[in-house]
Amino acid sequence: MxxxxxxxxxxxxxxxxxxxxxxxxxxxxxYQERKLMMGSTISTCPRGAAAGSFQGGQGRLEEHVPQREELLKSQILAGGRGLGTFKSGLQGGVHIVKAEEAESIASKMLGQILVYLCEKLSxxxxxxxxxxxxxxxxxxxxxxxxxxxxxxxxxxxxxxxxxxxxxxxxxxxxxxxxxxxxxxxxxxxxxxxxxxxxxxxxxxxxxxxxxxxxxxxxxxxxxxxxxxxxxxxxxxxxxxxxxxxxxxxALRDTTQEDPREVAAAKADLNYIGLDGEIGCMVFPVQNIIVNFPTRCQVDLKVPVVVRLEGTNVDQGKRILKESGMTLITAEDLDDAAEKAVKASIK
The missing domain is CATH 3.30.470.20 (ATP-grasp fold, B domain)
Structure with a gap:
């Protein structure tokens, strides 16, 4: 430990x-995760139901969660949902509600996302x-x-x-x-x-x-x-x-995923959208032939972090050091990430 x-x-x-x-x-x-866990006999909240509409749904949901106070949760693919704000002006995606309040609060979420009404545990x-x-x-x-x-x-x-x-x-x-x-x-x-x-x-x-x-x-x-x-x-x-x-x-909800990644996946492309101001260039190879340009007349205006590993790594690092280029070298990926973040905020 x-x-x-x-x-x-x-x-x-x-x-x-x-x-x-x-x-x-x-x-x-x-709500989908809970079904998976219950199927593996993991102790979790046993009663609850998800809905995309509250038309005639109040009684149906209360059949699952008939107690005085319930949890009403927005279903988004993110953490920190309690801090968000809906277009309706409703603050927070998690609310403790009484049975008679559920429909009113849920209506301010529905139409935008699913809601999950479940038992409030003590x-x-x-x-x-x-x-x-x-x-x-x-x-x-x-x-x-x-x-x-x-x-x-x-x-x-x-x-x-x-x-x-x-x-x-x-x-x-x-x-x-x-x-x-x-x-x-x-x-x-x-x-x-x-x-x-x-x-x-x-x-x-x-x-x-x-x-x-x-x-x-x-x-x-x-x-x-x-x-x-x-x-x-x-x-x-x-x-x-x-x-x-x-x-x-089959449970994937593409409406809440990065549309760039969804489009790339349909074209069988490996693409991951990144936030922030740090670019990542990766050269995957499937054989021993690697094609790199031998000379680039580029005036570097942003910091470049290089992590180099493999055969003749020491020789490669020496060449980079003697190149006269303003490069930041890193020993491993963690070191590279830390140096990239530090360089980006200078």
């Missing part, structure tokens, strides 16, 4: 919180849990924190010593010992330890079975009746697994 700063890892996890999702990481809606302890793919360990990595309900970036900044990281051996899979490290690190207040260990193992099994690149539960919570539940979830899926995850990829 490793504890420490999660700055770099947090930035990767935050990909799930963008309005437009990268095509190589399919993202589906919360939570006594909120935590953070995620499984992602880690380049350094070349396998799945569980990240958890005994604090939750806020972004992983904030948690890593405020509680760096409370972050738990448990790498999983991709060949052995998750063990009881791995799951126990997570559960013990979460410092559960009342939920049964052994059943919680089983829940962690089921989450990992779902991650593998569905070819996820990210499974984020925020919050993972204890309820008033001492159960451990996934109160909210965000799942990303590897686009390379579309051929064997046809049912999941």
């Amino acid at each position: 490793v504890r420490g700063s999660l700055g770099k890892l947090a930035s990767r996890l935050s990909v799930a919180g963008r309005w437009h999702q990268q095509l190589r990481r399919l993202n589906i809606h919360e 939570l006594t302890n909120e935590m953070y849990f995620a499984i992602t793919l880690d380049r350094k360990t070349a396998g799945p990595l569980i990240i958890a924190c005994s604090k939750g309900g806020t972004s992983i970036e904030d948690l890593a900044e405020k509680y760096p010593d409370m972050i738990i990281k448990v790498p999983i051996d991709v060949f052995k899979g998750i063990t009881d010992e791995d799951a126990a490290k997570v559960v013990d690190g979460l410092a559960l207040k009342a939920a049964d330890r052994q059943s919680s260990i089983e829940q962690i193992k089921k989450l990992y099994e779902l991650f593998c079975k569905c070819d996820c690149t990210l499974l984020e539960i925020n919050p993972l919570a204890e309820t008033a009746d001492n159960k451990l539940v996934a109160a909210d979830a965000k799942l990303n899926f590897d686009d390379n697994a579309a051929f064997r995850q046809k049912e999941i990829f």
Whole structure:
């Protein structure tokens, strides 16, 4: 079990919180994610329904969630939806509502997006849990924190010593010992330890079975009746697994994806739209013939960061150094990213 700063890892996890999702990481809606988790017998909110219209829908939804207070959630492929504003002027995409208020508030969301009306759980302890793919360990990595309900970036900044990281051996899979490290690190207040260990193992099994690149539960919570539940979830899926995850990829909502990426995918092009002011040029090759121009008469007006690896790398770095060009060299991708960001804000 490793504890420490999660700055770099947090930035990767935050990909799930963008309005437009990268095509190589399919993202589906919360109500769809809940169905997947319930199908794997993972404890989650058991009652709820999604709707695109409230015409005659009030009674139908209340059949699923008949209690006094309910959660009304906008279904967008992004995190931080509680901070957004609708065109109708409605502030926030998550509301606690009474049954008689549901139709009025939902009408200010509907017509633009789906809404999900679900049971409001009584939570006594909120935590953070995620499984992602880690380049350094070349396998799945569980990240958890005994604090939750806020972004992983904030948690890593405020509680760096409370972050738990448990790498999983991709060949052995998750063990009881791995799951126990997570559960013990979460410092559960009342939920049964052994059943919680089983829940962690089921989450990992779902991650593998569905070819996820990210499974984020925020919050993972204890309820008033001492159960451990996934109160909210965000799942990303590897686009390379579309051929064997046809049912999941049929759930794709292209209306909430970057239209540039959707158009590129239809033309079988690999394209990922990027925000910000840093350009990324990548040369993928499928054989040993690589074609580069030998001389470019270009007056560089922006910083250029170069990460060079492979055969004769030392010779290549020497040539770059002696070229007289204003280049910034980097040792690895993380170093290159940090130097690019630093150079862009000067």
